[in-house]
Amino acid sequence: xxxxxxxxxxxxxxxxxxxxxxxxxxxxxxxQSNDQYQLKxxxxxxSRDPDNQYKFNHAQTRLNEGQLINYIQSGxxxxxxxxxxxxxxxIMLPIRIPLFKGLLGHRIFIIRQGEQHRFSNVRxxxxxxxxxxxxxxxxADTKVLNAAGLNVVxxxxxxxxxxxxxxxxxxxxxxxxxxxxxxxxxRPELNLTVEEDLLLVYPLAAYFxxxxxxxxxxxxxxxxxxxxxEDGSFDEFFYSNxxxxxxLKNAELERRKIFRIxxxxxxxxxxxxxxxxxxxxx
Numbered sequence: 001x002x003x004x005x006x007x008x009x010x011x012x013x014x015x016x017x018x019x020x021x022x023x024x025x026x027x028x029x030x031x032q033s034n035d036q037y038q039l040k041x042x043x044x045x046x047s048r049d050p051d052n053q054y055k056f057n058h059a060q061t062r063l064n065e066g067q068l069i070n071y072i073q074s075g076x077x078x079x080x081x082x083x084x085x086x087x088x089x090x091i092m093l094p095i096r097i098p099l100f101k102g103l104l105g106h107r108i109f110i111i112r113q114g115e116q117h118r119f120s121n122v123r124x125x126x127x128x129x130x131x132x133x134x135x136x137x138x139x140a141d142t143k144v145l146n147a148a149g150l151n152v153v154x155x156x157x158x159x160x161x162x163x164x165x166x167x168x169x170x171x172x173x174x175x176x177x178x179x180x181x182x183x184x185x186x187r188p189e190l191n192l193t194v195e196e197d198l199l200l201v202y203p204l205a206a207y208f209x210x211x212x213x214x215x216x217x218x219x220x221x222x223x224x225x226x227x228x229x230e231d232g233s234f235d236e237f238f239y240s241n242x243x244x245x246x247x248l249k250n251a252e253l254e255r256r257k258i259f260r261i262x263x264x265x266x267x268x269x270x271x272x273x274x275x276x277x278x279x280x281x282x
Contacts, residue, residue, distance in 0.1 A: 020053045025078040025217075026071075029062045033182045033243050038081045038099055041237060042208060045224030052220065064156055066138040072211055079217070083140035084207050085265035093212045096271055097225045098205035101238060101279035103177050105204030105263070107141075108251055109133075109195040110173040110180045112166060119172075120197050125149075125259050128198070132170035134161045140265060141174065144202055148261040166190045174200060178247040199256035203263045205270060229276060253281050 030039040039056070046054045063071065071077035072092055083104055084094055098104075111119065122128055129150050135142040137154040145152045153170040155161060162183070165173050172195070175183065180194045210217050228234035238244055258281075271277055 021051060023052050023054050024057050025054055026057045026076060027059070027079050028068055028077065029059045031062065033186075034179055035081075037178075037241055037243055038206075038208075041099060041225075042079065042081075042221065044233075044237065045221050045228060048224040048227050049220045062158075064138060064158065065136065066156065069138075072209060075211055078210060078214070079221070080209050081206060082209065084205050084209075084267065084270075085140040085143065086267050087265075088140070088209065089267045089269070091212065092209040093214060093218050095208045095210070095218055095222045095225065096205070096269060097222065097229070098207065098277055100176065100178065100206050100244075101277060102203070102205055103244075103279045104206045105202045106177045106253065106279070106281075107174040107200040107202075108177055108180060108256070109198060109200075110162075110165060110175060110184060110192055111171065111195045112168075113191045113193045115171075116193075116196055119195055122198060122257070125261070128200070128259060131172050134165055134170040134173045136161070140204065143265050144204070144261065144263045145174070147264050148202075162187055162190055162192065166192060177251045177253065178244050181247055181250050182243055194250070197257055199251075199253055199258045200261065201258055202261045203266050203270070203272070205266075 027039070027042075028035065030036060043054075043056075046052075059077070063077075065080075065082050068077055068080040068082070069088070069092065072080055080092075081099060082088070084096075088094065109119070119131075125148070132151045132153050133145060134153050134155070135145065136158060137156045142152055142154060153164070155164065161173055164170060173180075184190075184192050184194060208221050210221070225234065228237070
């Protein structure tokens with residue numbers, strides 16, 4: 001009897017697999033730990049689409065955010081992920097579920113080894129503004145930091161920021177809590193470490209974005225993410241992810257000096273009222 005039902009199940013799965021539409025999505029080269037988190041989340045969300053099966057075609061070279069936006073608009077890239085802002089949501093279609101529960105707006109800093117003493121006496125935002133901060137030219141964070149009166153140095157290439165920091169072009173590299181420990185560990189040749197005392201907080205959500213006309217893909221992603229939130233697997237994915245769990249342990253957010261700034265570029269449609277979507281320090 002068990003064998004009979006197993007055969008029925010396998011037959012049903014074969015029919016489902018044959019009937020499901022096969023869709024290939026073009027995405028960025030996901031070769032960083034941060035990208036891997038978001039790719040796995042996208043894969044899980046889309047696996048819940050009952051009508052389609054998805055696979056991914058990765059770009060051969062890593063694309064910066066400005067390039068990704070252009071390729072999303074032209075249709076050469078189907079999905080990208082990044083911090084949102086008003087302009088992005090005008091030119092692309094956002095799926096308004098924060099991929100890191102807003103943790104992306106909790107910023108700690110990469111600094112040069114041996115320079116912790118320079119930051120341990122920071123007591124105010126004006127103290128923090130005495131230091132130069134490195135950022136990507138097209139990142140949503142850059143406008144936020146500039147609007148708060150902080151001193152920002154930019155480049156279009158992500159990898160350059162680590163070398164610019166070590167070379168003294170700026171003093172602090174703000175990163176989402178989940179990012180800097182892995183980034184420093186993967187660059188042992190550089191004289192860098194994670195700052196121990198400070199935390200800069202502002203509203204920021206990282207979303208998946210698709211072409212403004214690709215409503216079907218946006219709906220499939222949103223439905224999958226919402227299903228994960230409702231059945232608890234989103235939070236399980238988030239908190240059990242080694243990058244997140246280890247970062248929260250290492251960062252010790254509750255003991256840091258917190259500096260809060262506003263984000264004038266957050267769109268009005270941001271779902272701040274839905275508390276289950278957002279991370280809280282306590």
